[in-house]
Amino acid sequence: xxxxxxxxxxxxxxxxxxxxxAAHAADKAPxxxxxxxxxxxxxxxxxxxxxxxxxxxxxxTHLDRLKQDEAMALCSQYKDNPPAAVRAKIEKAQLETIRxxxxxxxxxxxxxxxxxxxxxRGGHIGKIQPDPKGTARGGNxxxxxxxxxxxxxYGTIGPSLHNFxxxxxxxxxxxxxxxxxxxxxxxxxxxxxxxxFGYHAWLTPEQIADIVAFLMDPESPVxxx
Amino acid sequence: xxxQRPGTxxxxxxxxxxxxxxxxxxxxxxxxxxxxxxxxxxxxxLADGNPAELIEMRGEELWKTPRGPKxxxxxxxxxxxxxxxxxxxxxxxxxxxxxxxxxxxxxSRLVHCMQTLQGYSFAEATKNxxxxxxxxxxxxxxxxxxxxxxxxxxISVPAKHPKEAEMVKIGEYIFHRRSxxxxxxxxxCHGQDxxxxxxxxxxxxxxxxxxQKAMRTWPSYRVSQGTVWTMQRRxxxxxxxxxxxxxxxxxxxxxxxxMYLQNKATGGVLESPGIKR
Numbered sequence: 001x002x003x004x005x006x007x008x009x010x011x012x013x014x015x016x017x018x019x020x021x022a023a024h025a026a027d028k029a030p031x032x033x034x035x036x037x038x039x040x041x042x043x044x045x046x047x048x049x050x051x052x053x054x055x056x057x058x059x060x061t062h063l064d065r066l067k068q069d070e071a072m073a074l075c076s077q078y079k080d081n082p083p084a085a086v087r088a089k090i091e092k093a094q095l096e097t098i099r100x101x102x103x104x105x106x107x108x109x110x111x112x113x114x115x116x117x118x119x120x121r122g123g124h125i126g127k128i129q130p131d132p133k134g135t136a137r138g139g140n141x142x143x144x145x146x147x148x149x150x151x152x153x154y155g156t157i158g159p160s161l162h163n164f165x166x167x168x169x170x171x172x173x174x175x176x177x178x179x180x181x182x183x184x185x186x187x188x189x190x191x192x193x194x195x196x197f198g199y200h201a202w203l204t205p206e207q208i209a210d211i212v213a214f215l216m217d218p219e220s221p222v223x224x225x
Numbered sequence: 226x227x228x229q230r231p232g233t234x235x236x237x238x239x240x241x242x243x244x245x246x247x248x249x250x251x252x253x254x255x256x257x258x259x260x261x262x263x264x265x266x267x268x269x270x271l272a273d274g275n276p277a278e279l280i281e282m283r284g285e286e287l288w289k290t291p292r293g294p295k296x297x298x299x300x301x302x303x304x305x306x307x308x309x310x311x312x313x314x315x316x317x318x319x320x321x322x323x324x325x326x327x328x329x330x331x332x333s334r335l336v337h338c339m340q341t342l343q344g345y346s347f348a349e350a351t352k353n354x355x356x357x358x359x360x361x362x363x364x365x366x367x368x369x370x371x372x373x374x375x376x377x378x379x380i381s382v383p384a385k386h387p388k389e390a391e392m393v394k395i396g397e398y399i400f401h402r403r404s405x406x407x408x409x410x411x412x413x414c415h416g417q418d419x420x421x422x423x424x425x426x427x428x429x430x431x432x433x434x435x436x437q438k439a440m441r442t443w444p445s446y447r448v449s450q451g452t453v454w455t456m457q458r459r460x461x462x463x464x465x466x467x468x469x470x471x472x473x474x475x476x477x478x479x480x481x482x483x484m485y486l487q488n489k490a491t492g493g494v495l496e497s498p499g500i501k502r
Contacts (some may be wrong), residue, residue: 038398045391046398048479053478055471062470065405076402080412123406126471128355129459143422155422157414186408195407202406 035083043077062125074192078117090190098183098198101205106172106179106212113214114221116207117141118151122225123202137202139182139211144193147214148221157193166223178212236327277369277453277498280361287363293343293400302338304331304371315375316495319484321386330483331368332457350464354474355458358451365444368455369448372444372497379494380440382487389484396485399478400431409467411482435490442499449502456483 042093051066067156071090074082082090100106119138124131142151146160168174172215181188183205203211261301261420288311290297304314305322319330325337339350356362403410414422415430428435444455454462460479461472472479 042394042398046395046402049395049481050399050402050478053472053476054469055473058470065469068402068404072403072408076398076404076410079401080403080410080416123468124465124466125468128471129465153423155425156420157417157427159424193413195409200406200408 014122033079033081035078035081035086038077038079058126065125071186071190078191080191080193087190091165091187094184094190094196094199095180095187097196098180098187099205100179101209106175106209107216108206108209108213110210110213110217110220110222112207113210113212114148116136116203117214119145139197139203139207149225150221161215162222164222165218170216175212175216178215179208182208182211230486244446275446275498275500277500278373279446280356280366280369280446280453281373281498282370283329283361284366284368284373287367288370293339293345295342295344297342299335299338299342299367301342302335304334311371311374313375313378315372315497316378317381319382319389319392319480319487321388326388328388330457330475330480332372332455333480335364335371336365336475340413346491351474355454356452361452365453365458366457369453369498372467372495375495376497377494379492380437380487380490382484382491384484384488392481392484396481396483396488399481400485405468407468409469411463411467428471431487433492434487437493440486440490441493441495441497442501443490443500445497445499447501453498 054063054066056063068076071094074086074090078086116139119136120140120141120143122131122135122137141147141161142154144155144158146154146156146162146166149162164178165174181194182203184196185192185194186196186199195202198205198208215222218224273392291298301308303309303322303324304311305317305320306314315331318334319328321328322334322337327333329337336347336350339345340347350364353360353362355362356365382389384390400411401416403413412431414420415435416425418429418432418435422429428439430436430439440456443459444453445459446452447454457475457479459483461474461476464470464472
């Protein structure tokens with residue numbers, strides 16, 4: 001394990017010690033059912049049927065979106081409810097994927113972050129209704145979270161993040177936790193509903209820092225209104 | 226003109242629809258303003274009945290008219306209840322068909338009938354599989370009419386045949402399968418009760434109540450799209466929104482998902498064709 005990874009682990013441990021609520025409030029409520037793994041023979045058959053159902057006449061990069069990494073495969077097979085040991089294994093591996101902005105600034109421009117939180121654009125492919133070329137990808141945080149109160153069209157799949165820093169504090173530890181959570185939420189909560197925005201390079205580290213600012217800046221409407 | 230819609234005259238249907246839209250009006254005053262426009266649009270559409278009914282009529286005509294290289298109608302097409310038996314067929318699809326050895330939904334079965342009875346090639350039968358405003362699909366019109374012939378009937382997909390039971394399990398696996406640049410899977414949004422995305426309420430499709438609510442109004446006229454969408458179209462669009470690549474048509478993965486959802490929705494009463502946002 002590298003020095004860098006150790007530091008990350010230490011940061012995560014520190015953050016989750018300080019922030020037991022923050023770290024777990026965003027997680028799915030544990031499913032009532034006991035963790036059960038899908039039958040491997042069924043998985044093999046279903047995977048073949050599924051993958052054969054896609055139009056092969058499209059760019060390889062499009063079809064690559066169907067590939068699963070270890071976390072996706074395990075979460076699928078356990079219906080997002082893996083047993084504790086598998087959960088721990090996923091979280092450890094995901095924590096090691098987190099990278100920070102080159103210039104080291106975790107808190108960027110909250111106004112840019114607000115735009116990213118509002119935009120659900122980008123990334124749609126296929127022949128029927130793709131996004132126009134060059135469409136910038138948004139984070140679409142409002143699809144699932146309440147943030148600033150002036151935006152009423154917010155979803156409830158994730159917890160409310162209104163007053164994010166007002167409730168949790170404006171310190172660097174909280175900013176670091178927020179950054180890591182947006183970058184790879186599965187580092188804290190295996191198989192969470194939340195996309196891994198940094199891991200997939202859906203957003204750049206700098207864009208994630210802008211979203212962190214939207215959550216953390218005292219002037220941001222998340223904390224001010 | 227078309228079969229009677231038992232117990233739901235148009236006015237009652239309109240009010241039911243308006244009621245089911247009331248969720249849009251919850252939340253703040255601003256949310257209400259936004260959604261009032263949408264509701265006004267719906268009311269306008271509903272005042273003259275469901276536009277899908279015109280498409281249904283066209284579907285009936287297409288079913289009965291001799292067409293294709295063999296110049297025969299689809300009237301001998303077997304949708305699962307025997308050749309030519311259409312009433313109640315949609316409510317029992319997808320199902321296993323011994324002649325093809327496959328579980329098929331209404332669209333894959335229609336494509337099969339167009340090939341075997343009318344002599345169309347697969348490419349011809351599938352080339353115009355979805356409608357957009359100004360470019361109505363024959364296949365969608367046929368599905369709309371066939372769906373309407375099950376209006377008022379209970380969805381009944383018990384999956385007793387081993388191939389059907391297996392397809393339910395495959396559908397369930399696909400429902401929970403996660404992939405793509407946003408780590409999505411159907412269950413992310415549709416696997417829990419009482420949540421919404423933006424202001425849109427989400428049904429928990431993994432439970433009978435939610436599955437029934439979602440499945441009983443297809444095929445459906447979609448006001449936002451200005452045309453009728455079938456379940457294949459709906460699910461292929463879900464996959465687009467999940468940022469996954471595009472499916473073939475007809476798609477076995479979609480048939481598997483339909484099988485899983487119709488099995489869960491069994492017992493729900495069809496109100497078809499529906500009308501939606």
